Amino acid sequence: MSKLTRLAETLRKEDVGRIRVNEPMSKHTTIRIGGPADLLIEPKNTKSLRKIMKAIYEHDVKWRAIGRGSNLLVSDKGIDGVVIKLGKGMDDLELNGTELRVAGGHSLIKLVAFISKEGLSGFEFAGGIPGSVGGAVYMNAGAHGSEISDILTKALVLFKDGRLEWLTNEEMEFSYRTSILQQRSGIVVVAIFDLKKGNKDSIIAEMNKNKDYRSDTQPWKEPCCGSVFRNPLPNHAGKLVEQSGLKGHQIGGAQISNMHGNFIVNVGGAKADDVLALINLVKKTVKNRYDIDLQTEVEIVYE
Incomplete structure (x- = not known):
């Protein structure tokens, strides 16, 4: 029995969420390309995610995490090991005044729309950006001169050994479209953002303007993977x-x-x-x- 088969059996007994074998990644990337993942697992909550990571570590199996697949090109040969897909069950949201606590699997588009309607400013730049909150933090997503690092206070990260650790904005080592998580493999479980109160109508208008600009200038109605290259500033x-x-x-x-x-x-x-x-x-x-x-x-x- 292979390590992956034993891992799948262990996780099914733990009832950690949906587990699929040889799952085509073309179903999970926005460009609709990608061969099969040996195992694709969708944890049903944070507790399940920790169990999954612990089991992966113990079985010594390769893994990677994805969100909504909007910044991903997967080989037609597929992915060896486990793909952990964050989505439903990992999309909690809690708003306390101007502090936003949101799980890594939450849709960024839905989050931006919600926050704008609450009359809170900070996310307008992200109007229309696809993907998950965790992916946005991982990549330090940005547009229109603003980026995630401008508003993130800290992130709760799950590392491969099962350890949960809060990383501050400074510890995330953000730079243009990068973060420390591109060197240290980890999953953004929770992100906390510091927002500002503002005029709801103005915030919604700005968010919609950015969303419309993206829709008018970028081919998101076709299967694509988003921006392919980093801008070599000051060039584009x-x-x-x-x-x-x-x-x-x-x-x-x-x-x-x-x-x-x-x-x-x-x-x-x-x-x-x-x-x-x-x-x-x-x-x-x-x-x-x-x-x-x-x-x-x-x-x-x-x-």
Whole structure:
């Protein structure tokens, strides 16, 4: 009996949540690409998540966590080991005055809409950003000159040995689209944000303006994985792609969006290798034209 089979049996006895074997990751990524994960587990609450992590540690199995799959490119060969998907059951929310406590599996889009209607300011920049709260903290998501690190007070992180630890804003070591969690493997269980009271109508208007801008300029109505490259500030990746004449360029079923140069869309039957080929083409072209080394923002999982 393999380690994974024993792990699955252990976790089923513990009733930790939904467990699926050889689950296609194409069902769990916004670009609709990805081969099977050996095990995909959706914990039903934080207690279950800790049991899952403890069992993974004891069985010495590879793992990774995902939220809503909006910043993820998974190989067509799939993912070895366990994928922990945070969602329902890991989406609690508690508001005390201007302090917001929210679980890592909560939808960022739903959170921003809720907070705006409460007349609290701080999340307007995130209007229309897909994904989960945990993923947003992990990546230090941002837009319109603001980012998660501007409002996060601390985060409760579950590490692979089962240890829960509160990390302050400073301890998260935030920088542009990065955090310490990209070096120390951990799962954001809870995030606490410090918001400000404001005019509800103005906050909602600002949130909607940002959401509409995203809808009008980015191809979220098509399967895609979000911004592919980090902006090499003061330049912008999308502009460099456009100036290089690559918008609309297609390999297999993957295409550089005609709407935004920093997006790759699945126009039908795209493979992960198609997307990766486009990424490498863009990197090579921009390097040759502008002597700029583009770095990917999307997380690429090729086991």
